[in-house]
Amino acid sequence: MLTRRDLIVAAVTLSLAVTAIAVAQTTTRPLMQSRVFNWSGMKVSPTPTGERRQLFDTPTANLARFECHITTLNPGEAPHAGHKHPEEEMMIVKEGLVEAIQNGQTNLVEVGGIIFCASNEMHGLRNAGTNRATYFVFKWFPHDLGKEKP
Template sequence: MTKREIYLVVATVLVMCIPMSILAYQSKQFSNLPSSVFDWNSIKAVKTKTGEKRQFFDSPTATLDNLECHVSTLNPGETAHPPHQHPEEELTIVKEGTVEVLVNGELKKVGTGSIIFSAANQLHNIKNAGTTPATYYAIKWKSAKTTNAVKTN
């Protein structure tokens, strides 16, 4: 084997290691969410311009392309975002406070313990309609059907 052939083999091995390393990193990064416990006190609250947010998880699962859960706290009078829509469905559970939500083109006011379901591609938003902070869980999921969800608006 010549010196040139040895260099060629070494270069080929090194070049092949790069994509293999990337694939290994991605498979670890996007592994399925295992059964887990997320302690409220261990999730860092990040200040936002409207209150704060705790990101609990955002990962694929054994049956979903992605499952995401965060908890947001809105200061009195604040809106999380303008009305928007996305192809995934979303479940919002009010932990405390009073919120006003856009559902099916109507504004509805609900309080602690209420559950809001936002269907795929439906305009929705949420606003703190009370005089104290309002906190809610937001849970979204993506499946094989998500990308094929029919737009209704």
């Protein structure tokens, strides 16, 4: 049989656990400040399909998260299968020829071309050229992402 003491201990324990979880979830990372990212200073990580340079993935004054990386693909390679996600995404082609597939439609994107992927729309990329292709990826996550659906 549960005693009054058992109920009080259980209530206090539950209260402390909920408080600890709330504190852990509200711990914020510092906001990104103005800065410069020089190509020569970027760390290059090899991938099975080419290489990747991770620049940042952090909150800003206006966004819950702002992420940027640079992908380099070997000829004929794709970084991953087509997919969709709630955040919007933009890619800018630095070198090579990229095939962009968006909602079943395929376009070739040349150097300087921009690819915008809207929220929750299928998309995928592939190096369509005979040389390496490199593109910048920008993804932004508003504070209310997931609370409203477009």
